[in-house]
Structure formats: C-alpha cells, structure tokens
Amino acid sequence: MIRIEHISKRFKKLQALDDINAIFNNGQVVSLIGPNGSGKTTLIKSILGMVKADSGKIFVNNTQINGDPSYRSNIGYMPQIGRYPDNMKIGHLFAMMKDIRNAKDMVLDEELLKKYDLEKIFEKPMRTLSGGTRQKVSAALAFLFNPDILILDEPTAGLDPLSSEILKEKIIAEKKKNKLILITSHILSDLEEFTTHVMYMQEGKLIFLKEAETLQEETGEIKISKAIARIMKGEQPGNDWIDKVFHLNSNKKTI
Ligand code: ADP
Ligand code: MG
Numbered sequence: 001m002i003r004i005e006h007i008s009k010r011f012k013k014l015q016a017l018d019d020i021n022a023i024f025n026n027g028q029v030v031s032l033i034g035p036n037g038s039g040k041t042t043l044i045k046s047i048l049g050m051v052k053a054d055s056g057k058i059f060v061n062n063t064q065i066n067g068d069p070s071y072r073s074n075i076g077y078m079p080q081i082g083r084y085p086d087n088m089k090i091g092h093l094f095a096m097m098k099d100i101r102n103a104k105d106m107v108l109d110e111e112l113l114k115k116y117d118l119e120k121i122f123e124k125p126m127r128t129l130s131g132g133t134r135q136k137v138s139a140a141l142a143f144l145f146n147p148d149i150l151i152l153d154e155p156t157a158g159l160d161p162l163s164s165e166i167l168k169e170k171i172i173a174e175k176k177k178n179k180l181i182l183i184t185s186h187i188l189s190d191l192e193e194f195t196t197h198v199m200y201m202q203e204g205k206l207i208f209l210k211e212a213e214t215l216q217e218e219t220g221e222i223k224i225s226k227a228i229a230r231i232m233k234g235e236q237p238g239n240d241w242i243d244k245v246f247h248l249n250s251n252k253k254t255i
Contacts, residue, residue: 001025002047002149002180007056009042009204016042017053018204024197026148029171029181030209031191033228034201040184041080043201044153047182048077060149073101076147080154080184082138084126090137091122094144101145112140115166131158139167143174150174152183156190168193188225195224200231207231 002024009017017039024030032040045051047058049065049072058065061074084093094113097103113119116136129137135158142150152171156164171181172194185191199209212224219227 001059001061002182003057003059004043004047005057005059007043007046007053007058009039009046009051009053015204017046020056020201020204020206022199022206022209024180024182026180027175027178028196029175029183029194030197030199031195031212031224032182032184032199032201033188034207037203038201039204040201041153042204044077044151044182044184047151048072048075073145074147075149075151076142076145078135078138078142078150078152078155080157082134084134084137086127087125089123089125090118090129093126093137094118094122094141097141097144103145107146109143109146110140112136112143112166112170116140116163132160132163135159136163139170143170148179150179150181150183152181154184154186156185156187164190188228189223192224198224198228200228 002022004020004022007017007020008015020039020043032043034040042051046053047060047065049067049069060071063071065071088096098108116139118136118140121133126134126137135155139152139155142152142155150171155167159167168190171183175181175194175196181194183191195212197209197211198215200207215224215227216222219230221227221230
C-alpha cells in the first residue's frame with residue numbers, strides 16, 4: 001500500500017509536483033500517465049526516497065517515509081535509465097545485489113533472469129550492453145527479491161517485442177499474486193492487458209486517478225489506450241466525456 005498526502009516538490013522555479021494525493025492498494029496495477037515533464041519520475045523517486053519532497057507525507061505499507069531506507073526492501077524498482085558501474089560484469093552485479101540484500105535465506109524470483117537468458121552473458125561488462133539488454137538486467141533485478149510493490153518507470157522502452165511481451169506476462173503474473181504495481185509508459189497499448197487504475201498527471205498536478213473501468217465508461221472507449229489518448233490530445237471541451245472526467249476532479253483524492 002502506498003499513500004501520498006499533499007506531496008509538493010519544486011526545482012527552483014519549476015513546480016514538479018503540486019499537492020499530489022493518492023492511494024494505491026495491493027492487487028492494483030496503476031498506470032501513471034502524462035506528457036514528458038509532468039512529474040511522473042519525480043513522484044516515483046519521492047516514493048523511493050530518492051527525491052525529498054518539500055512538503056507532504058508518503059506512507060509505504062503504513063510506515064511514513066522519514067529517511068530510514070529499510071522500507072525500500074519491499075519495493076522492486078526498475079528505473080527509467082538504469083545506471084550501473086561500467087566495468088562491472090552482469091554476473092557480478094547480480095552477486096553484489098544478492099550480497100547487499102543478504103539474500104541467502106530468501107526465495108529469489110529468477111524467472112526474468114532465466115527467460116532473458118542473462119546467465120549466458122554474465123561475463124559481459126555493463127558498459128558493453130545495448131540499451132535493451134540493460135533494461136532486461138534492470139527488470140530482472142526489480143523482480144529478483146520478490147517485493148510486494150513494483151515500481152516500473154518506462155519498463156518497455158527499448159525492449160524488443162518478445163522481451164516486452166515477457167515483461168508484460170510477468171506483470172500479469174505478479175498482479176495475480178496481489179502485488180501493487182505502479183508503472184509508467186508512453187506505449188499506451190502496453191498497459192492495456194493489466195491496468196486496473198489510471199493516474200493522469202500534467203504539469204505536476206494530478207488530473208485524475210480512477211479505475212480503468214470508470215475511464216472506459218466515461219470516454220466510451222473500450223481500449224484504455226484510446227481513452228487516455230483522447231485525454232492527452234485534450235479533445236474539444238464540451239464533449240460529454242471530458243466534462244465528466246474533469247468534473248470528477250473533486251473526487252481525485254479517492255479511487
Ligand atoms: P516525467 O517523468 O513525467 O517526464 P519528471 O518527473 O522527470 O517528468 O520531470 C518533471 C519536471 O521536473 C521536468 O520539467 C524536469 O525537467 C524537472 N526535473 C526533474 N528532476 C529535476 C532535477 N533533479 N533538477 C531540476 N529539475 C528537475
Ligand atoms: Mg519520467
């Protein structure tokens with residue numbers, strides 16, 4: 001469970017997050033959508049404690065984030081851009097992560113490691129990897145420690161279609177285990193199969209957070225990607241659906 005209360009963050013003059021309120025529960029796959037620069041990554045980093053909000057509170061599984069990083073062991077994070085020591089070999093990276101996490105007695109989830117055949121390239125240094133392979137490494141690490149919460153920032157960007165499909169299947173499988181998954185993607189069709197809730201941000205503001213079903217009803221679009229695309233295009237005000245969507249702003253603090 002993640003609860004975000006009145007989170008704001010400013011980078012000099014830029015209001016990156018403006019009074020964000022949201023609750024995400026287990027079993028939900030929340031697709032975080034919005035134009036470039038709307039604050040998605042900043043919100044994710046605030047949840048992870050990598051960005052310190054100027055005001056507001058964030059709770060992860062009922063514990064307020066206060067600088068103690070221990071809550072993060074419940075979260076698997078796939079960054080938008082994975083940065084790793086250049087000369088570290090893939091195999092060493094995995095060994096190091098297991099070591100840091102004291103994984104000896106843990107049940108590890110090595111499904112992606114195996115499906116992406118990463119063991120075959122364990123000897124390759126990180127600096128030699130293509131963007132897509134780097135993404136596979138990031139994905140395999142995010143799921144490795146079997147966390148309750150997965151936060152995936154543009155996970156399919158740069159993945160080839162088959163690898164992307166493998167990741168989507170993995171997300172669906174984890175959703176069935178009642179995990180909470182927060183995901184951003186510009187490839188809206190990638191979100192179709194598993195999204196339960198859509199959170200739409202613009203210029204640091206939460207425009208709405210609602211169930212995918214509600215969004216489908218309001219826009220008259222069965223495909224979530226089409227429903228979201230309509231909103232992103234900002235189609236003519238006056239349309240019934242957009243009136244409803246934005247009128248419901250007053251409900252944005254609840255799902
Ligand atoms: P998104 O992930 O939705 O594309 P971001 O959260 O990355 O957006 O960025 C939101 C805004 O905050 C952007 O205008 C970005 O340039 C700015 N921003 C993000 N991180 C920093 C930072 N460390 N310093 C200054 N500005 C930042
Ligand atoms: Mg981003």
